[in-house]
Amino acid sequence: MNIRPLEKKDLRDVHKINNELKIMSYWFEEPYQSLSELESLYERHIRDESERRFVIEENDDFAGIVELVELDYIHRNCEIQVVVTEKFKGLSLAENAMIEIVSYAFDILNMHKVYLYVDIDNKKAVHIYKKLGFKEEGYLREHFYTMGEYKDSYFMGVLKREWNRELSDDF
Template sequence: MHIRALEENDLIHIHELNNKLNVMAYWFEEPYESLSELKSLYQKHIYDESERRFVIIKEGQFAGIIELVEIDYIHRNCEIQVIVKEEFQGEGLAQEAMEKGINYAFQILNLHKVFLYVDTENEGAVHIYKKLGFEIEGTMVEQFYMRGEYKDCYFMGLFKRNWKQAQM
């Protein structure tokens, strides 16, 4: 498995992910994007320094996406997000992609902290994030509306100093 920068020809795969309710629920977003809208957003953000998007490739196939968004160069932090296609889930790709995304954030961008939001009921994801060194910093009550109800989420963070220690 490896990651590489998102290219315009990857958008067809992103479009497929973005239009699945069960997938977008993990990001607390509704599935709605048309391919033309996605292409327009890609063009709009191609030079945006506040985000980095990578595709996850396994054996030459698109397997998912890992994103660093809301990159803040003053406070030196960003949000990280990952989605693995259903047929590749359970193979450890999310954790491996997260490791690569975190390394990029800390080693290339020199960020101080990486954070994420995760549904309190998504025990599998919480387990992976804790394994990577993320700590629950708080619970955001009824923060997101998904599938007809408000959902609580954890705000989890990982500091560069803790990541470096875990890598030793």
């Protein structure tokens, strides 16, 4: 697995992910985005200090994305989001990408806390996040609307002092 910054050449692959209902429902977002809109967003955010977007590659193939968004340099926290394409599910790429990028958030960006939102029904993701040291900090009732219904979500976070450095030693 390789993690690298998102490049303009990756936008077609990102566009495919952004328009898959099943994937975007886990991010509580609408699966509707034109390639032109995505290219415009890329140009507008290329120098944006409030986010970092990375590509997950497996054997030089696009396998997914992992993002740090809402970077807050005053309170030293940010949100993490990860998605792996269907073709690469089951290879622990999401887990390994999370390890690498959470370590990046703490060690390079000097964040104090990394947080995420996760559908309470996404048991596999909740298990992985807990395994990585994220703790449930809140339960948001009917907080997100996706696929025709309101969904409950956990708000989970991990603090820099709680982060297990041994997880990232392999990277």
